[in-house]
Amino acid sequence: MNLNDTIVACATKVSRQAISIIRLSGEQAIEIVNKLLIKKIDANNKMQVRKIYDGNDIIDESLILTFAQGKSFTGEVVVEIQCHGGILLTNKIIALLISHGARPALPGEFSQRAYLNGKINLLQAESINNLIDSKNELALKVSAMNLEGRNNKSLLIIKENLIDLISKIQTSIDYPDYDDVEGSSSEEISSELIILKNEVTKILEASKRFNFLNSGINTLILGETNVGKSSLLNSLISEEKAIVTDIEGTTRDIVEGQLNFENFTLNLIDTAGIRNTKDEVEKIGIEKSISLINSSNLILFVINKGKINNEIYEKIKDKKHIVVLNKSELLGVEETKEIKNKFPNLVSVSAINNDIKELIDKIEDEFNNDNLLEVEVPILSNAFHIEMFKNILTLLENSLNNIESGFTTDLINVDLYEILKILNNLLGIYDADEEVIDTIFRKYCLGK
Ligand SMILES: Nc1nc2c(ncn2[C@@H]2O[C@H](COP(=O)(O)OP(=O)(O)OP(=O)(O)O)[C@@H](O)[C@H]2O)c(=O)[nH]1
Ligand SMILES: [Mg+2]
Known part of the structure; x- marks a missing residue:
């Protein structure tokens, strides 16, 4: 080029x-x-x-x-x-x-x-891409803040503290006789490193949460045949995407849909209803439904009165799930109460009538995250930056271990210099690895 x-x-x-x-x-x-x-x-x-x-x-x-x-x-x-x-x-x-x-x-x-x-x-460059790709309001706001340079300020503070620490160590190395350079004892260095480590951990945690919400919460709709899973998917995405019939085993393969809330996105997956069947195609579908349990972040376990599959419930009960009692308009108060005794946190819906408010409210309570906008640490919205920060964390942990094992401070500084290099890279102060830069920018749209 x-x-x-x-x-x-x-x-x-x-x-x-x-x-x-x-x-x-x-x-x-x-x-x-x-x-x-x-x-x-x-x-x-x-x-x-x-x-x-x-x-x-x-x-x-x-x-x-x-x-x-x-x-x-x-x-x-x-x-x-x-x-x-x-x-x-x-x-x-x-x-x-x-x-x-x-x-x-x-x-x-x-x-x-x-x-x-x-x-x-680099941080601003990535936020341009994220701004274009944002699926929900939160993602948009975070990307806009990053573009404006919110992250720079926090990174500069981390960098300042790091340089301060490096220079203290350097001075004590350069002037070994001058053995009381302020703040250069192992204890003092350790405590500074712990502060930095906590800050970096906070950044990684907030970023992880943000990316989870932004890339979409993988939500599996699971239950017996005919309980109304496909009807629920259609009602959630306001579109007749999945085929609905009163024939058991209508859905055989997975059907996907996306639902954007203000601050997060659900990636919905409707699956084949679970039942004993001799139909080979349906069997494969059912196996697929069950195999998706582990990779999903949320399971909507759909039941009807008399159609509660305990075997599946055992499989999902320790995962994040919501029990959804569908066709609730057909039930009397007493009948609903009886089911609620078994699942105290269930939500009642009627997919056929688009009455799904209880479920929507519950999901919002669970995942709404306005407060991500208030966290004071930078939010990294890009896998490459997150990787860089993970490297920083490892280097900090290394340094702390080295101090504990009694290594001399010059060895600690080697790691700290490495961290400085990473920060400079992110802030665009040194030329980052050319190949890495190329990979980042080729993801962009043409004309950007
Ligand atoms: N009364 C009532 N019927 C419903 C409701 N939701 C769905 N149904 C009906 O239940 C039947 C099955 O609905 P589906 O959405 O196909 O059920 P499913 O769980 O996807 O079924 P499979 O794909 O076979 O596993 C259809 O006749 C729907 O119209 C509801 O809230 N109330
Ligand atoms: Mg279906």
Whole structure:
């Protein structure tokens, strides 16, 4: 990849729409665009309407925005052409720009350049992606906060404390006779390390919780045949996705749906009802249902009066679950009470009438997490950053063990320097491993 090229891509989806935005970034951006114009654009004028030509033929009239070097998202000269949004037209303009010297951008290359030019750091770069991918409000808010740089501040504080510790140790190594450098005794170093370790643990815990909520809570709908599992799925996602009939064994394979709450997302899986059957296909479906128990985060155990499968209940009772009594509109108060004696926390629903409020409320109580917005530690929304923080934690634990085992402080500093390197990487202070950077940015949408 050549970083000196001028790159081009469509920043909006190439489809039939009112306007497409074609973005160019690089030294030659203005020169290349001017090749399609008779009346040239003036680099200092930010917004100009121009006719675009393919040879002598006018192909469009577009609004052209220019951003000077250092004043753009990528840090380079950027030109954005807002042309009329036909697929043919957009592709034609891009092809013309390429024929005049622009290179098609790789996915995420604009953001990558912004990173390489110091416009954003890795944490901010990732939050751009997360912002686009956010499924619920919480994810959106956290990504927006990260983009704004909330994480930087906390990381800078951790870094400051770390440097402080490193320099104390370094001073005591450099001046061995000066044996009372303040804060450099093993006990003092240990207690500083414990503070850092607690902070890093908090960050990892909050991040883990956030990612769990954001990537979706794997929710298995399980129960005997005909209890209304598929009806419940349909009611939850407000869509007739799964086939519902009164024939036992209607669902054979899994059917999936997604339900977004304000602050979290459920990945719902409707399964084949459990019963003894001779049907080979149904049998496979049932085995699949049971095999999903372990990988799910929540189980909706659906029952009806007289259709409570104790064998399954035994399998799921120690996992996070909600007992859902369906077809409750058919039951009298006494009958419901009787079932409640066995499952005191059950919720009653009537999927057929879309009366599922009790279940929705219970799920919200269980997983709502507004307070994640209030935690003061940074939330990492990216697996790569979480991995980096896990490395930091291991290094801190290493250092603590080494102190305890009586190793000299110069050995401790080796680990602390390693942590510093990781933090710098995240903050974009040193060049991170080029290969790693490439992998991160290739996940982006084209034009970003
Ligand atoms: N009265 C009543 N009937 C319901 C309710 N929910 C579902 N049913 C009916 O129960 C029957 C079975 O519904 P399904 O949703 O297919 O049940 P299932 O658990 O997915 O069944 P399998 O796929 O065979 O395991 C259908 O006739 C539904 O209309 C309910 O709340 N009340
Ligand atoms: Mg079904």
